Amino acid sequence: MRQRTDRIIVHCSDTPPGMNIGAAEIREWHLERDFIDIGYHWVIPRDGSLEQGRPADTVGAHTFGYNSTSVGVCLVGRDQFTEAQWITLHHLVSSLRETYPDAEVCGHNEFSHKACPGFNVKDWWGEDERTRTSGYDGAVPEVRQQGQRETLRDRVRQVLRYLVRLLGGK
Numbered sequence: 001m002r003q004r005t006d007r008i009i010v011h012c013s014d015t016p017p018g019m020n021i022g023a024a025e026i027r028e029w030h031l032e033r034d035f036i037d038i039g040y041h042w043v044i045p046r047d048g049s050l051e052q053g054r055p056a057d058t059v060g061a062h063t064f065g066y067n068s069t070s071v072g073v074c075l076v077g078r079d080q081f082t083e084a085q086w087i088t089l090h091h092l093v094s095s096l097r098e099t100y101p102d103a104e105v106c107g108h109n110e111f112s113h114k115a116c117p118g119f120n121v122k123d124w125w126g127e128d129e130r131t132r133t134s135g136y137d138g139a140v141p142e143v144r145q146q147g148q149r150e151t152l153r154d155r156v157r158q159v160l161r162y163l164v165r166l167l168g169g170k
């Protein structure tokens, strides 16, 4: 069991944009490296779904020196993340911040010379927060096609239901 959660650390899988993997594949890779389980607590595949990795209240294996005090989230890809992934990341981090109000939102690259996750997480979260405090109500942003928008809304509802269940009914 993890005693403290001071940080929410965002990673990427460092895989090409066309590679549609998820938690199952990453778990296999990590088991091959003799981890006891997948290193991350959450994985966000290219389609913007949300998959659980290691149980949320356990110590992960994703950021050397910070595992016992953080949760790890992994976006599948290395750059060019999809709109659906950004939306799911927003909802996941927002929900985690309700559970861990004092947790800092960080990127792996703040603790390592790796590029992971390939963008500045503090800038992203700051921008996201400005959008929220200026009246953003959590609605799914516009996307190009009507059908696609419905799909995304449905997906976000699924993700939120899942989070509410997982994080204990807020």
Ligand SMILES: [Zn+2]
Pocket (backbone or CB within 6 Å): 010, 011, 012, 062, 108, 114, 116, 117
């Ligand atoms: Zn990383």
